[in-house]
Amino acid sequence: MKLNRLLIIFLLFAEAVLAGTVTVDIKEWQVPYENSRPRDPYVAPDGMVWFCGQAGAYIAMFDPSSGEFKKYDMEDHVRPHNLIIDDHGMVWYAGNTLGYIGRLDPATGEIKKYPMPNDAVRDPHTLVFDSKGDIWFTAQQSNYIGKLFVMTGKVKGVEVPTPRARPYGIRMDSNDRPWIALFGTNKLATVDPESFAIEEIELPRAETLPRRLAVASDNTVWYVDYKSGYLGQYNPGTTEIKEWRMPGKKQSRPYGMIVDDLDRLWFIETGLNPNRLIGFDTRRKIFFSQTVIPSGGNSIRHMYYHSATKEIWFGTDANTIGRAIIP
Numbered sequence: 001m002k003l004n005r006l007l008i009i010f011l012l013f014a015e016a017v018l019a020g021t022v023t024v025d026i027k028e029w030q031v032p033y034e035n036s037r038p039r040d041p042y043v044a045p046d047g048m049v050w051f052c053g054q055a056g057a058y059i060a061m062f063d064p065s066s067g068e069f070k071k072y073d074m075e076d077h078v079r080p081h082n083l084i085i086d087d088h089g090m091v092w093y094a095g096n097t098l099g100y101i102g103r104l105d106p107a108t109g110e111i112k113k114y115p116m117p118n119d120a121v122r123d124p125h126t127l128v129f130d131s132k133g134d135i136w137f138t139a140q141q142s143n144y145i146g147k148l149f150v151m152t153g154k155v156k157g158v159e160v161p162t163p164r165a166r167p168y169g170i171r172m173d174s175n176d177r178p179w180i181a182l183f184g185t186n187k188l189a190t191v192d193p194e195s196f197a198i199e200e201i202e203l204p205r206a207e208t209l210p211r212r213l214a215v216a217s218d219n220t221v222w223y224v225d226y227k228s229g230y231l232g233q234y235n236p237g238t239t240e241i242k243e244w245r246m247p248g249k250k251q252s253r254p255y256g257m258i259v260d261d262l263d264r265l266w267f268i269e270t271g272l273n274p275n276r277l278i279g280f281d282t283r284r285k286i287f288f289s290q291t292v293i294p295s296g297g298n299s300i301r302h303m304y305y306h307s308a309t310k311e312i313w314f315g316t317d318a319n320t321i322g323r324a325i326i327p
Helices: 002-018
Strands: 025-030 038-043 049-053 058-063 068-073 080-085 091-095 100-104 111-115 124-129 135-139 144-149 154-159 167-172 178-182 187-191 198-202 210-215 221-225 230-234 241-245 254-259 264-269 276-281 286-292 303-306 311-315 320-325
Touching (some): 038 080, 038 303, 038 320, 049 311, 124 167, 135 167, 144 167, 167 210, 187 210, 210 254, 221 254, 264 303
Antiparallel strands (some): 025 320, 038 049, 091 100, 100 111, 135 144, 178 187, 187 198, 210 221, 303 311, 311 320
16 A cells, blocks of 8 residues: 555656646845846855846845845946856956956955957857866857956957857857857857867757757757747757747747756746746656746846755846755
């Protein structure tokens, strides 16, 4: 009898998973700086959470244990778009409106600026570290993909051949090769880390607009189609492309996206009100989780996965910072 009961419980759980009804624990904190578009949080080595106030021209630190915030105003009034944190706790941010990448030392508040190679590259957008600690980045309106060598401050990059391609989300694979979503067209791109030769990969539907992407442990590239509501997979080894319709279909407007250490994808359907956090298992090829964002979200633009705690961090246009503890 006990065995039968356990089997029934397992089958019910399996049915819930396949139906996409597994939910995650989400908590949000209201940011005390009004209408500042808090975004792109990142967990520092000491456990503090840093994020950009894009509309408020600041960078802030949040202590999850106490709920306290500390703000660093940008004296040059730059609107930071994205930030990442190195192993030494230095905060690197995209000076999106003034054409530089900045480095903030939390201990002193000192900022060092790394200018772009020329005036045509005016809007660093999203940053990502490679295995050596150098920074690859996109510049959306400048149609540029670049790399900052942090030891020398030198920036090297390449212009995207397709006009107005709008390079947007960027992730690294295990070979230190960057992959980029070209949001202005139905293409992905990758850059050879040695030669800086760029390759564009055309996606099968002409209306596709890939906005964010993730790279799984097998180096397959996953992207979200913001316009039509699809999840896609590109296999660089075979060049095969597969797609799955989002739970919210065309209304989903998928945006922020990460992959966890079990190769599960998590992304936000921002076209729905309230926004929803969706989970997709890349191995079983099923949507297994749907959770409503408590604040509504309005829009969640980027997410960060902290593997040590199995937490997803995000900022919302509802002026909150959020944490999702995934199963």
